[in-house]
Amino acid sequence: MTENLRPNLADAQRKAEALIEALPWIQRFAGTTMVIKYGGNAMINEELRRAFAEDIVFLRHAGINPVVVHGGGPQINKMLDTLGIESEFRGGLRVTTPEAMDVVRMVLTGQVQRDLVGLINSHGPYSVGMSGEDGATLQAIRRGTVVDGQQVDLGLVGEVTRVRTDQVDSLIDAGMIPVISTVAPEFDQDGEPTGAVLNVNADTAAGVLATALGASKLVILTDVEGLYGAWPDKSSLITSITADELREMLPTLESGMIPKMGACLKAVDAGVGQAHIVDGREPHSMLLEIFTAAGVGTQVVPADPAAASTK
Numbered sequence: 001m002t003e004n005l006r007p008n009l010a011d012a013q014r015k016a017e018a019l020i021e022a023l024p025w026i027q028r029f030a031g032t033t034m035v036i037k038y039g040g041n042a043m044i045n046e047e048l049r050r051a052f053a054e055d056i057v058f059l060r061h062a063g064i065n066p067v068v069v070h071g072g073g074p075q076i077n078k079m080l081d082t083l084g085i086e087s088e089f090r091g092g093l094r095v096t097t098p099e100a101m102d103v104v105r106m107v108l109t110g111q112v113q114r115d116l117v118g119l120i121n122s123h124g125p126y127s128v129g130m131s132g133e134d135g136a137t138l139q140a141i142r143r144g145t146v147v148d149g150q151q152v153d154l155g156l157v158g159e160v161t162r163v164r165t166d167q168v169d170s171l172i173d174a175g176m177i178p179v180i181s182t183v184a185p186e187f188d189q190d191g192e193p194t195g196a197v198l199n200v201n202a203d204t205a206a207g208v209l210a211t212a213l214g215a216s217k218l219v220i221l222t223d224v225e226g227l228y229g230a231w232p233d234k235s236s237l238i239t240s241i242t243a244d245e246l247r248e249m250l251p252t253l254e255s256g257m258i259p260k261m262g263a264c265l266k267a268v269d270a271g272v273g274q275a276h277i278v279d280g281r282e283p284h285s286m287l288l289e290i291f292t293a294a295g296v297g298t299q300v301v302p303a304d305p306a307a308a309s310t311k
């Protein structure tokens with residue numbers, strides 16, 4: 001009997017140590033808002049989606065206000081394929097025709113967002129889904145991009161110029177967890193809605209939201225361990241990088257990492273405490289990042305070492 005109990009006790013004590021390790025981080029972050037971006041490539045497996053929902057509910061019960069911004073690029077691709085609609089990416093962004101825009105809106109707001117809200121709400125009635133269109137929470141202007149020195153027209157692709165933070169804060173104040181899809185109404189230069197809706201890259205939108213909400217952290221989950229200094233060399237993982245170092249590295253980055261690291265840099269430059277890229281393929285990687293001293297993935301910290309010395 002005693003022999004059976006001892007290993008269990010040791011195991012239980014290890015679990016208690018893990019809980020206690022979280023205490024200083026709970027004390028530090030309770031009452032703050034964190035923006036968590038959940039990417040399409042990290043949400044293709046049901047078990048991972050369930051673990052993600054648990055982590056979000058855990059944050060909420062640790063006194064943190066999580067705001068989820070989700071992507072869905074692979075899910076949009078799948079639906080476009082099914083419908084026989086062609087689409088291409090330029091500089092990491094989807095060239096969005098009116099036909100493709102209908103699919104983006106349907107998949108992000110009607111499918112991916114609904115799934116996430118349902119998974120979170122399997123733990124209790126916490127989550128409310130909204131798109132940038134609801135309450136005109138995300139307001140955008142059209143943007144193109146530059147590829148190989150050439151200006152490229154991306155069609156119905158937007159850049160968020162204004163966030164109605166009051167809409168998000170009122171949900172947080174009511175104890176809810178907002179899950180936001182990055183479809184945004186277009187506004188003209190006079191601040192009037194044009195009636196069009198725009199497709200906004202979810203990483204970029206998450207960064208803008210984190211800044212507008214005064215978030216303590218921006219956490220971006222993706223399908224790699226973090227940022228590699230010499231991609232695709234897996235031994236070149238960067239665990240911590242300052243905003244100034246990242247600024248220098250940014251022009252050398254490729255594909256999906258361009259909007260991700262750009263979002264982290266902008267957010268940290270604008271006062272978000274830290275930004276993180278974590279591996280969404282590992283269950284609970286977000287909790288490990290937030291509640292352990294070592295953290296996981298890549299953290300982007302302000303250039304000022306005093307501000308960066310925390311974790």
Ligand SMILES: Nc1ncnc2c1ncn2[C@@H]1O[C@H](COP(=O)(O)OP(=O)(O)O)[C@@H](O)[C@H]1O
Pocket residue numbers: 039040041042071073221222223224226227228229230231253254255256257
């Ligand atoms: N320096 C780099 N470090 C890590 N990943 C990189 C790097 N450069 C390009 N990548 C690619 O970026 C991808 C992540 O971007 P993306 O596919 O848009 O993810 P998500 O769907 O999660 O938003 C990785 O899977 C990897 O293929």
Ligand SMILES: CC(=O)N[C@@H](CCC(=O)OP(=O)(O)O)C(=O)O
Pocket residue numbers: 038039040041070071072073074076092093094104157158199200201202203
């Ligand atoms: C303009 C643009 O590229 N929008 C993205 C929006 C979804 C997204 O960002 O999804 P991930 O986070 O899964 O990549 C798209 O159409 O795929």
